[in-house]
Amino acid sequence: MQSTQASPEVLSVESFSSRAFAWTLVISFCVPIFFHLVRRRQNVLPFPPGPEGLPVVGNVLDMPSRNQWLTYCRWGKQYNSDIVHAKVLGTHVIVLNSTKATCELFEKRSSLYSDRPPLPSLTQLIRMSWNIAFLPYGPRWRTWRKVFHEHFHPQATRQYLPRELKATRQLLVNLLRTPNNYRDHLRFMSGQIIMGIAYGIDIAPRDDPYISLAERALQAVESASITGWTFDMLPFYMYLPWWFPGASFKKEAAILAPHIDEMLDRPYRAVKDALAKGIAVPSVAASMITGLRGEPSHEDELTSKAVPATMYLGGADTTASAFLTFFLAMVLHPNAQRRAQMEIDRVVGTARLPDFDDETTLPYVSALVKEVMRWHPVAPIAVPHRLAADDIYEGYFLPAGSIVIGNTWALLHDESVFPEPNRFWPERFLDPDVKLPDAVFGFGRRICPGRFMARSSMWITIASVLAAFEISPTTDGDGVPLMPAEDFTTGLISYPEAFACAIRPRSKCAEGLIVAAMDAP
Template structure:
């Protein structure tokens, strides 16, 4: 008979722990064998399943290749008992995320990415339930199509300011684009006018965005590995936990500091209209913790969700114009014929500039800012095309695959705006998410994108840099692999189209202030 000491020694020996771990994993994997098959996918290893197959860099390309390899628009992998379903077509996305949205709108459970960086308040990460529905409703009230139109004057002023900044220091175009997006979003969210350089609120937000980038680059993958959240930060591959812990306080500052600024301004009577001011004013004298948390979450979600994505889209626009001068020239000819030489485009010209609008659509299709959407979670068992999809599955919408489907977009890697002049082709809103999880700020984002693109095309030529031998230096089409995918640094020449255009830039900014 074992003594108590011997019993605990046996139970805690390394081999016993390994055996126990393997047994638990096997029981988890084989606890039920569905009658119907899983969707096709790469064959996994014993116990590990497809854990080693999960891509860390450019996952949208791996997922797309799996779809082609297995000739299926829905692919299945099993990572240590966690089922992952990838949707690679508009049809699959529509059938599951749209028509069955009530069971496909949840997010990952447990202490995953949002908790590691203290961003569980972010509406995009909230579990599907009463809190999400309530906060989403408030967000939509400020950003539905009609409500979004009230922000157009601010978007127009920011676009005009961008033109003047590009005229003065065109080589700093990346900084100018980031300032413009901060100017728009901080103004709408908090009524805060940001400084052109070293603005403390923009700095807070940028550090917070770095935290999201750092955690997301590896975080979503490891959320698919059930045991990984228990490993210490020094374990190989888990160092991102330490980095996330370092950056998390900056997330807190981004949520709390501009919010407190608005509260103080309301007390002194100096607050300007904003989403935060409206929500704080509606709280009353003794707000509940839940109501105050919502009034912080909505404007903060605005910034964290809109700043990076808008900058990435506009950088893709600049890269596309450098690489495709014919598209740039055609758009400029359209602007010249419709708007004329006496002014710059405004929102009233949108319906008369179909090719410019097609350029905007093609920018968002050619390289979507979020090639892989934030993962969904299936609530109950489901069946699709005769395949079994188990409850608890992580369901990933591959935005890249949907927008590069050759049956819908021939030669999908080509930048070809005219494809959207065909009335039978309409860009799905998948670039903004799926189903009930689609971004409610997409209407404002589109209008801001349109006025910026139209204004820049009217005023500037965007060209390759020419070296000392007169040879154009064509930049490479390279993108970052993070959750928001940016073009890598590239040089370009941005010059006013004429002396008259320079004068128009200066006078148009004065007219909007």
């Protein structure tokens, strides 16, 4: 009978394979446990204080869907901490409620805090991954940021002052003709300035296709930031059908995303066509396209598209919001309006409109502009940052991958810096020791690159409107003022809710100045 016993060589190989397999199992099982224990040993420090969550889902039910900045402020006071913590399933959320915390983390440790979370509602569902505000921190972001700086550093923005002044004068004319359409006029002016800078395109006063396109794109961003947050906090929702509870934004995004694509491509194609015909006006897009050599790579062409599109989308939306807040503030606070107008009459006189050269001699007007930006900031909550590695702050453990939110509202309503923070009081900025924080424009390396132009545009517009018009509440049939509510929308950009106001020339002389502005070069 033939033996079936395996040879020693075969036994050796089989036993080696068995031992290797066993060791693989041991290593696969033990290594994660080892690193877990090491992590636990490192993580002996507590998380920052915050609302106590439920098992598994954490603080899903605690996360606010409206006016998040107010909830985060309340948490800071409730837990007596300038940094608070929540957890949504496996995602840690850290909110910074003070200048001290944002300076220490976003500024001094910017290499750790300059990344962005994926934000799939914005980057994937509505296809805005090209917007520099949402780019992850890395080579592409640094390249695009450098291009932005070339066009928007303080000296570069001086070339845009004549365009800003011309658009402001046109705004005055439009307000004189149809004051009830002031919201449309403010949006037109904001788009007129940035569209000219980004693409060299003059837009039509009414029904302009580029303005309409931008409006649809902005609607997509607003919808994503309000109703798409589920996909940002719970990424597995990306794999669920639109009819699943909480995933309905998928259906809306499929309609909105093509508008984003067109926003990126259409004005860019218009500039390319104008360059080919030799009729292009100087612009950021024109200079970038001209700088392309030979057959451009996909990355080079994407840069040439994305940079001006980001400029336009960001600039038009934010400045329009700030101007609407100014109009609301003037309706609600007539004493501040009168004091600013008295200063303009005294310094500039009534024979001309203010110019950029008047800024240093109109301190109260400048203080009023700052108070508009502080009273209700355009972006009360900054676009979230992402923590790149484990960190420790004030004895609290901050885990890698955390979503870190700068609560701009909290910084600008800090009672220790701005007494009576909810009060609209420009006088606070007449004190040279009181400064408007840069947090108005974001944090750290992610601060808005267009902030210098935004400041100059806000100043000349507000000074000119104050010089020319009286802004007041509308009245009922008995002449009783109808004061609007101090209500604002929720989203990445926050607007005053629609309100009525009366806009009238301050005098016949002021009306004459406005009419003369129509013929100004």
